[in-house]
Amino acid sequence: MGSLESPISLKRAGSRNERNPFLSRTRSRFSRFLLFNKLDYVQWICTVVVFLFFVVFFQMFLPGSVMDKSPDSLDDKDLVFRELGYLKEMGGLDFGEDITLEPCKLLQKFQSQNKQLNLGSSSALNRSQHRFQYRKPQLALVFADLLVDPQQLLMVTIANALREIGYEIQVYSIEDGPAYDVWQNIGIPVTVLKFNPSGIGVDWLNYNGILVSSLEAKSVFSRALAVRSRQYTSAGQIELVNDWKNVFNRATVVVFPNYALPMIYSTFDTGNYYVIPGSPADAWKGENAMYLYKDNQRASMGYGPNEVLIAIVGSQFMYRGLWLEHALILQALLPLFADFSSDNDSISHPKIIVLSSDSASNYSMAVEKIALNLRYPSGVVKHVAVHGDVDGVLSMTDLVIYGSFLEEPSFPEILIKAMSHGKPIVAPDLSNIRKYVDNRVNGYLFPKENISVLTQIILQMISKGKLSPLALNIASIGRGTVKNMMVQETIEGYAMLLENVLKFPSEVAPPKAVIELPSKLKEEWQWNLFVNLQNSTLEDKSSKFLNNLEEQWNHSQRKKFGSPVAMNDSFSYEIWEEEKKMHIFDTKRRREEQELKDRTDQSRGTWEDVYRNAKRADRARNDLHERDERELERTGQPLCIYEPYFGEGTWPFLHQSSLYRAIGLTGIHVLESLTLRNMYAQWVLQSTKGRRTRMDDVDGPSRLELLKNSYYRDILGEYGAFFAIANRIDHLHKNAWIGFQSWRATARKASLSEVAETSLLGAIEKRKYGDALYFWVRMDKDPRNSLQQDFWSFCDAINAGNCKFAFSETLKTMYGIRTELNSLPPMPEDGGTWSVMQSWALPTKSFLEFVMFSRMFVDALDAQMYDEHHQSGHCYLSFSKDKHCYSRMLELLINVWAYHSARRIVFVNPESGVMQEYHIFKDRRGKMWVKWFALNTLKAMDEDLAEEADSDHSKRRWIWPSTGEVVWQGVLDRERNIRNRQKEKRKQKSKDKQERMRHKHRQKALGKYVKPLPEEDMEISNSTLLTSN
Structure with missing residues (x-):
């Protein structure tokens, strides 16, 4: 669902020493000698040799013949078990007791936050809060596709239960599939998302929680990505690993179905892993196993069709004593071979497969050595390391023995797989196994303190070379049990997680407690909905998706570095190092050239050239003078509608026509003093993070310094755009009318259509309603107002019941009222409606008047809220820590100002463009507070504040001067x-x-200029001279 931090981590118990876990145990003199005498490395090797000698020595006391099943031999085995237990007490053998699976504090962290919230949410004013419960909590389930698979079955079951306790659910999928009908049958709407060039247009803020069930939109139920992450790291694809880490980090919680996967995915762990055990995946595979596995599986591994195959499995966690547990199980199975007499050649010996996830060759050698010392016939015991196809091996066995004595936090997954394949299981009576397995009903249990009971069980289960009828019947019952195992734990786990993670607004009714859920919904997975679809072929979608993703990533890297060579495997670290060196060298060279250029005399040209270059640089530096095609088209229009947005996720909801212009409210990144390879380079990157490229979007933080403060950027929300546009508005806005439209209105399909745009422009040009407020998102259609409440009741509902109090106190502070007079402006209940979601249009002059009022209102409201909210994050307008605090109250402020400043209020149907005026003047007489909202009153107050700000330069915190121009x-x-x-x-x-020109010194001519003769005259004169000579 969101992000998960493994609720359980694998670590040694705190009271044990990690290097020597036997230090806290009762030690013999020999063990204390090894501990307190600081032995060197050679001495430790000698100690290990002595230990192995003792193991071999005790094997000499084992029964000499596997055919002997006399009482004396059983007594000898008990002696061996006691001797092995003695070795365990010495610290040399470890059954895994010092491995402790400690639950993470993620859920406790959420619970403690909720407790702190309940204690501190009332703020310094000790205001009580009220929940109105006007609508159900909204959940969105997101899938990569709607193909039929176990994940769909899991989510259908969970969604059906969550809906029963009060959630309203909507399903989204990137691709369609057969499961579409399943969701429709249970009454949950499904939307198949369609891609467009600008992205997917869904307003996820409409939902209180989002459960993403896929890597590609696939649940992290497989090991595919975990295995590849190691390949990425070894290949130097660090950026790809970081990208995946960011994906995991964006989720609030990442849920895993078992406790092994969080450790496998530790590369991406950012502290948000959580485990909810339980999934129908193994039961689903077991249902289809008959079609997937045939007898040729045995032949491929060298086993005959009539041979009895026994699988010894263990814990999914690796620890040092695992080999000892396998040795004890093998020891207990020895008497079984007494039934297979050497003179009875018609029945072959049973075969034993030891399954483990340890693929090291030394463990296979250890298993063979144990079998040899126990005098098993050659070829009977075989170690198989399984990583992927565990089901293939389990499907061809006859019975499964769980050979681990470690108490795991949930029912072992390997046993679920075995039971789903219809195999009888034998397991120690551990608490989490005993919870689901009834001895001799759906499985066999033996006490881990008395392993000889295992021998008796095996002799009862196998008779004359085949399983007994009782064992087959128990296996059949076990298969039915595992089909719906852990359903209750899964549903309750998700319900509890959502209860602690989700924070609901005051108008949302909290869901019922999970204990109120009908038991029938917690007893089984919803198999009945998948009866006709269950045999669908399952594909490895995760691997396919990861292949496509890696191909795209490699392509982007080739494009980035301009390499024509195909990068079949990965990103080259050497190329990146070379790129950094070249960048450092170029930076140093440019700096040196600039310094040399500054030291040399350069011709500046004429004064006209200097002035021209200075003006050109000023225009290039100032974005406000940049003009593109849209801005030129916008110049001749009477209206410009600004669309505030936050980040890249809102881009699909922004319009491209010249009537609209976006204003980005994301902050500016500044990166300073970046040191690379002992080279100091100071980069100041005023980057446009989250802003669209090649668009004439307005940069809000550059127009208003206050928006560079993340606290005020969040708490003001779209109101920050109002202040940014109004600040030096003549430099930006050239239209007679100005409008604003929230990107969420487009996501809700409540934005203006082309017909409505034409109608609005026509009404403005004709001045049909004069100085009016046009709006097109109405309060009575808002999902938060399902009960059609009046203005102040709706405002209270979305602000924890404190809207009227906060509004009244703010006006008292703003106007300096010291008495107990009622300072809450009346808003009529005349059947009309009001504007929501900041989607309206006003004359530009009226907009500046509204901003003048809003600046003073926000200043008074901030003075009331800042101390408590900034320190603790609590705000009495919200039940939870809310960085937006009073932004929901500001959303409705335009209505109060328009009504009491005597503006006409006109609704524009966003589809048809039909207009209707509400709250007409004749019904307002005697109800408007005109003096409070008159322009002269507001202007006088504004000038007083400006004079105070201009003359008083104290360091007290005061945001009014930062919200716009200070003019008096x-x-x-x-x-x-x-x-x-x-x-x-x-x-x-x-x-x-x-004066200098008149009195300047003029130099006299140095001589008289004599004009030279023409060439013809020169020739005549020359010829005359020659004749005379």
């Missing part, structure tokens, strides 16, 4: 005086220049 008569006079002084200074410079 004193500022205007000062600016006029500055302009006059500059004008006088320019005049004086001009006069001085003229």
Whole structure:
């Protein structure tokens, strides 16, 4: 669902020493000698040799003949078990007791946060909060496809139960499939997402929680990505690993179905792993096993069709004493071979397969050595290392013995697989096994303290070379048991997790407790919905998806580095190192060239060239003067609608036409003092993170410094765009009317259609309603207002019941009211509606008046809320820690201002463009607080604040000066005086220049200029000279 931190981690118990886990046990003199005498490496090797000698020595006391089943031989075996137990007490043998699976504190962390929230949510004003429960909590389930697989069965079962306790669920899928009908049959709507060039258009903020059930949109139920992550690391594909880590980190919780997967995926662990055991995947495979596995599986591994195959399995966790447990199980199975007399050649010996996840060759050698010392016939015992096809090996065995004595936190997954294949199981009576297995009903149990009972069980199960009828019947019952095993734990686990993770707004009714869920929904998976679809072929979709992803990533790397050579395997670390060296060298060279350039004299050209270059640089530096085709088209229109947005996820909801212009509210990244390979380079990257490229979007933080503060950027929300546009509006907005539209209105399909846009522009040009507020997202259609509440009741519902109090206190602070008079402006209940979601249009002049009022209102509201909210994150307008705090109250502020400032309020149907005026003037008489909202009153208050800000330079925290321009008569006079002084200074410079020109020294001519004769005259004169001579 979101992010999961393994609720359980594999670590040694805190009271044990990790290197020597036997230090805290009762030690013999020999063990204390080994411990307290600091032995060197050679002495430790000698100690190990002595230990192995003792093991071989005790094997001499084992029964000498596998055919002997007399009472004396059983007594000898008990002696061996006692001797092995003695070795265990010495610390040399380890049954895994020092391995402790400690649950992570993730769930406890959420629970403690909820407790702190309940204690501190009332804030410093000790305000009580109320939950109105107008609508159900919304959940979205996201799938990569709707193919029929165990994951669909799991999620259908969980969704059906969650819906019963009060959740409302919507399913999204990237691709369609047969499971579409399954969801429709249970009444849950399904939407198949369609890609468009700008992305997928879904407003995920409509949902209180999102459960993503796929890597490619696949649950992390397989080991595919975990295995590949090691390949990525070894191949130097660090960026790909980091990308996956970011994907895992974005989730609040990442849920795994068993306790081994979180450790396998430890590369991506960011502290949000969680485990909810239980899945129908193994039972699903068992149902289809008959079609997948045939007798030729035995032949491929060298076993005959009539041979009895016994599988010894163990814990999914590896620990040092595992080989000892296998040795004890093999020892207990020896008497079984007494039934297979050497003179009876018609029945072959049973075969034993030791399954483990340890693929090391030395473990196979250890198993063979144990079998040899126990005097098993050659070829009877075989070790098989299984990583993937465990079901293939289990399907061809006859019975399965669980040979681990480690208490695991849930029922062993390997036993679920065995039972789903219809194999009788034998296991120690551990608590988590005994919870689901009844001895001699659906399985066999033996006490781990008395392993000789295992021998008796095996002799009862196998008779004359085949399983007894009782064992077959128990296997059949076990298969039915495992089909619906752990359903209750899974459903309760998800319900409890959602209860602790999700934070519901005040208008949302919390779900019922999971104990109120009908028992029939917790007893079995919803197999009945998949009866006709269950035999569908399962594909390895995760591997296919990862292959495509790696191919795309490698292609992007080739494109990035301009390499024409195909990168079949991976990203080359050497190429990256070379790229960094070249970048460092170029940076150093450019710096040196710039320094040399600054030290040399350069021709600056004429003064005209200098002025021209300075103006060109100023225009290039100032975005406000950049004009593209959309801006040129927008110039002649009466209206411009701005669309505030936060980050890349909102891009699909932004319009491209010239009527609209987006304003980005994401922050500016500054990266300074980056040191690479002992080379110091100072980079200042004013990057446009989350902003669209090649678009004329307005950069909100660059227009208003306050929006560079993440606290105010979050708490103001789209109101920050109002302040940013109004600040020096003449430099940006050239239209007579201005509008705003939330990207969420587009996601909700409530934005203006082309017909409505034409209708709105026509009404504006004709001044049909004059100075009016046009809006197109109405309050009575808002999902938060399903009960059609009046204005103040709706405001209270979405603000924990404290909207009216906060509004009243803010107006008192804003206007300086000290009495107990009612300061809550009345909003009529006349059957009309109001604007929500900040989607409206106003004359630009009226918009500036509204911003003037809003700046003072926000300043007074922030003074009331800041201390408590900034320190603790609590706000009495919300039940949970909420970084948006009073943004929901600001969403409705436009209605209060428009009503009491005597603006006409007109609704524009976003589809048809039909207009309807609400709250007409004749019904408002005697109800409007005109004096409070009059322009003269607001302007006088604004000037007083500006004068205070201009004259008082104290360091007290005050946000009003940061929300826009500070203008009053004193500022205007000062600016006029500055302009006059500059004008006088320019005049004086001009006069001085003229005076210098009049009195400048003029140099006399050095001689008289004599014009040379033409060439013809020169020739005549030359010829005359020659004649005379």
